[in-house]
Amino acid sequence: MKKSLLHIALIGALGIGFTGCATSTPPLSLTPLVKEEIVLNSNTGKISKGVLILKDGSKIFDSEGDILTSFVINNETFYILKVLVKNESHFKIKNSSKVVIEEFKANAISWFVDDNKFLLLTKLERNQSTIYDNVYNFDGKTFKLINKNLDLSGSQGYNKTFSNPMGNYNIDVSKSGIYGIETLYGADRKIIAQRFSNMLKEETFELDKIKKDYIRTARILGIRNDIVYVIYSTGVFGGQNILEAYDIVNKKSYVLSTNDDKIQFLQSGNEVVLKVFNNKNLKFELELHSHIDRKDVKTAYNNEPARIISLNTLKEVKSLSSDFEVIPVYTGFTNMAGTFTPKTDITFRTTDLYYSTRNMKPLF
Incomplete structure (x- = not known):
């Protein structure tokens, strides 16, 4: 720009x-x-009070924390939850079998999602700025760092x-x-x-x-x-x-x-x-x-x-x-x-x- x-x-x-x-x-x-x-119909589920409700009506509870969002890549459902590790915020990405795909230490995250596309933004600093330190592209298997220091908001x-x-x-x-x-x-x-x-x-x-x-x-x-x-x-x-x-x-x-x-x-x-x-x-x-x-x-x-x-x-x-x-x-x-x-x-x-x-x- x-x-x-x-x-x-x-x-x-x-x-x-x-x-x-x-x-x-x-x-x-x-x-x-x-x-x-x-x-x-949509192949993504719905989040209600930290629980992921899938399209067939079944529910995914995660004992580690509340589910923040879910998305689908190549017909496989994934979700993100926030956990505390030694009083520090971590965000885990899991599949519907609750297998951890990746874990990020961050103070805040944001994301972009579209059909078969998911970008995760992580913010490392404890401040109110709108700058996210790292931007990752997820292909359904691995997260690849594609950008840094992106000035953007959270969900609002x-x-x-x-x-x-x-x-x-x-x-x-x-x-x-x-x-x-x-x-x-x-x-x-x-x-x-x-x-x-x-x-x-x-x-x-x-x-x-x-x-x-x-x-x-x-x-x-x-x-x-x-x-x-x-x-x-x-x-x-x-x-x-x-x-x-x-x-x-x-x-x-x-x-x-x-x-x-x-x-x-x-x-x-x-x-x-x-x-x-x-x-x-x-x-x-x-x-x-x-x-x-x-x-x-x-x-x-x-x-x-x-x-x-x-x-x-x-x-x-x-x-x-x-x-x-x-x-x-x-x-x-x-x-x-x-x-x-x-x-x-x-x-x-x-x-x-x-x-x-x-x-x-x-x-x-």
């Missing part, structure tokens, strides 16, 4: 105007995708605030798959620019450079298996709001939904799906005055006809297993009294999602 995100964004703001504001664009057709006649991302002659700016970092996503905000929390980095290959992409349609309006929803999911607008008046997949490797884009399409996002483990409902006249589903936990989200549309798209593979699937949960979209508005009213969107239009993501983190 030779130039700062702020530097890049300010040059763009000064030298690039948002074209197409008053231009009407013809309706876009949804991109046909490969169809698989399968019931999609980190935030930096700094001043510039043109105003105050914030850079927020989130994780999605094996990518880190940098988002530059203004003082009003509206997104100015985004870029994302492959933590395994150390490649960095500026969102508004990978496709000219993404200039100034595109927002990253999440990344899976080198496919970045974005939402953007083609113009203020007469334009369209589009949810699109961009294949980073093949440099190809896919239109998944537009404008009034009613949609939901769902997730189980690392598997994420998009539902595009056949009926555009479905009622909105939302919870006003609160941001509810994902486990408490309810929907009446589990059996509603829809195009179901795996965002891990970019293929249509027949149906989903029952363990998929709706990803809530946390939004809100400032009421007439000047106070913020929170809102949780469950089923919504593509257009609603576009305006919601002007000031929010990636969804997955």
Whole structure:
């Protein structure tokens, strides 16, 4: 990252105007995708109170400590737990047979995970910095050191605030798959620019450079298996709001939904799906005055006809297993009294999602 995100964004703001504001664009057709006649399910388990619950319902308890996370490499399940050795923190990686694969002495860890990919970050110092000393790639058998002194957050991302002659700016970092996503905000929390980095290959992409349609309006929803999911607008008046997949490797884009399409996002483990409902006249589903936990989200549309798209593979699937949960979209508005009213969107239009993501983190 030779130039700062702020530097890049300010040059763009000064030298690039948002074209197409008053231009009407013809309706876009949804991109046909490969169809698989399968019931999609995630092969990863679920962590509940330090216990790993596998897909078949069996549970793994570990007497050495609470399980922090689990992941799957080449159809084999692994998990991580924290133990104390002479009052020092150690982290053990075990397989489902409780065999220790590797043990790391560290004060803190973080990780990136995607299908058949797992990166482990270890922090050795007892401080509040966001610098991780070592980054390891795990291939299912061994851990290989691939990077050092990586400035990154824990699971919540980190935030930096700094001043510039043109105003105050914030850079927020989130994780999605094996990518880190940098988002530059203004003082009003509206997104100015985004870029994302492959933590395994150390490649960095500026969102508004990978496709000219993404200039100034595109927002990253999440990344899976080198496919970045974005939402953007083609113009203020007469334009369209589009949810699109961009294949980073093949440099190809896919239109998944537009404008009034009613949609939901769902997730189980690392598997994420998009539902595009056949009926555009479905009622909105939302919870006003609160941001509810994902486990408490309810929907009446589990059996509603829809195009179901795996965002891990970019293929249509027949149906989903029952363990998929709706990803809530946390939004809100400032009421007439000047106070913020929170809102949780469950089923919504593509257009609603576009305006919601002007000031929010990636969804997955």
